[in-house]
Amino acid sequence: MDKILAAIDSALPSSLERLFSFLRIPSISAQPAHAADCRRAAEWSRDTLTEMGFAARLSETKGHPGVIAQNFSAGPEAPHVLFYGHYDVQPADPLELWHSDPFDPQLVEGPRGKRIVARGAVDDKGQVISFMEAVRAHLAVNGRLPVRLTILLEGEEENGSPSLAELLTNERDNLRADFVLVADTNMWNFETPAITASLRGLAAIDVRLHGPSRDLHSGLFGGIALNPIFALTHIIGQMKDDQGRITIPGFYDGITPVSREQEAAWAGLGFDAGAFLGDVGLHHPAGEQDQIPLVQLWARPTAELNGIYGGYQGDGSKTVIPAHATAKLTFRLVAGQNPVKILDAFERFVIERLPPDARAEFTRGGAAPGYGLAPDAPFLRAAQAALLAEFGKDAALVGSGASIPVVEAFKTILGLDTLLAGFGLDDDCIHSPNEKFELACFHRGTRAHARLLSAFARA
Structure with missing residues (x-):
């Protein structure tokens, strides 16, 4: 692992070059004028994964194509991980509010050091490349991966995923795995990783x-x-x-009521309900009065x-x-x-x-339906250990009050549970002008992905 992490550290400039190349493609799935750009982003992903040693191809749908890539160098007995991401991005409007061209990625100084600014920087191209660079480091050091790995990239997530069911159904046999890993979520804060373990x-x-x-x-x-x-x-x-x-x-x-242990863990996250509501002109939690605010928000x-x-x-x-x-x-x-x-x-x-x-x-x-990971799921325990090793502190096991349709689709169509562990931050301006990804989050996310792959192999 030390050699893999060192490879990631030394390759950071090259990783950014590849990310910037990806970010320059205006793959806006909602706008028909960018259909060719979406296909170009899919082909870029396919070709990059092929160069890395994957068997990669496009999977055609009625809409934009999916990308399917597989590397089974770990051998038939290794766990099988399905990684999901998306190569499409939101429209960049309103353009006049951007400080730079949204499809000309910039590395600029910010309060936490350098940050990557571009449409798709964190949602989701930056997180996809972070994972792919961790895979690249494993292959460079060991010549193979610790797990059997299938990568699925969708091209319509930002447009409501109208072809996702078709894609998953068409590829059901090729997407059989032990679980799904998704890197399209946030950390709890800049210092603390997070795993989203439940969705409403x-x-x-x-x-x-x-x-x-x-x-x-x-x-x-x-x-x-x-x-x-x-x-x-x-x-x-x-x-x-x-x-x-x-x-x-x-x-x-x-x-199932939230356990006392989980409630205590959430109470220890330091969530300020007054400040959270204050941002929208409110002050008092209005849910069930016998539940703490984070339980109201995530688990009720x-x-x-x-x-x-x-x-x-x-x-x-x-x-x-x-x-x-x-x-x-x-x-x-x-x-x-x-x-x-x-x-x-x-x-x-x-x-x-x-x-x-x-x-x-x-x-x-x-x-x-709502979704919840079993607290004793082996891949969840493995992820907690890997994130602790990288960040030096326990990952926050958080919930989400929202719904993520792709997670429900994986469960319904493929019968797979999903682990959501991403490295964005709440202030990354997702879907807004000046979207960014902190360079430190991109870098540490890559290192964490490398640890996750090895941890899954031992789970």
Whole structure:
């Protein structure tokens, strides 16, 4: 390992040259004008991995191609790791806010030393190259890898991954592995690595409450006719109690409470809920009052009213009782909850509370379950040891309140668990002008990836 790390250190200038070459390709998947650039980025990735000794090829889809590369030099008995990243990037707009050309990467001074500035610097080209450079060092020192390795690079992640299911289905036999490693996330802070061990799922639904057959004059019908807006808001208002708990029957079924050990670990991260909320003009956590803020944010389900409308929406007054009212809701779900059952329960909750003459119509949106890694998963334990060795401190085992669709796809289509361990920072301006990747994070991320590969072989 000392020789591998020394190889990474000495090759840092060459690693940056390769990264900058990759960053110069404006592979914006959302814009049809850049379709050729996306293919060029895929071909660049394929050719680079081929030069490194991988069997690499493009995997065509209805959209942009995927890149599949494999190196099984570790032998048939070695663990098999599937690494996922993406070569596409977000649009660079608004261009006038960039301090330099977004596709002319720069190495500039910052508060933490030098930083790489370009679109895709950290999301996700920089993290992909960081992993590939760790692989390159293993091959340079030992002539082979410690694990069987498959690399999958997607070309549409920044555009909603419309062809990912097709790609995974087409390549299912070639992507069989022990688990997936994703480097498209952040560290806890500049000094502390992080492993994202849980994600919340999502279930979306619209409810339209119908009342009178048409909008009514509120003077002629007010006081005697059902008002759908009042009826709908009255029902929605019963979904939470004064302690922040969701009152839909069966909503919490199947959930495993956060362990005391995990809660204590999260409490020790120094998260300042007041400062976090203060950035958006708030001050007080509004979730379940018997849960600490990070548990509210990462490990408890939510019911959110995303929009509500009905009746007259223009300027001034129009004295009507509307014919209907609509609410748009999403539920963030945790491991153990069934999205379909949650939506069924919500529909029953509404129907059971409908006043006379009211009728409810439901339109369901997307639904994906929450995800959680087993705390005793061997590859998770191996990753913790590798990151401790590189950073000199334990990795923060964090959750994410959001959903990452690719993780759900790996589980659903390939049956694989995913380890998320990236090296970005919260202030990297992902999706914004002047996106950057701290040089120290790129370098230490490469060293950490090298340790991870060896640790996985021993797991």
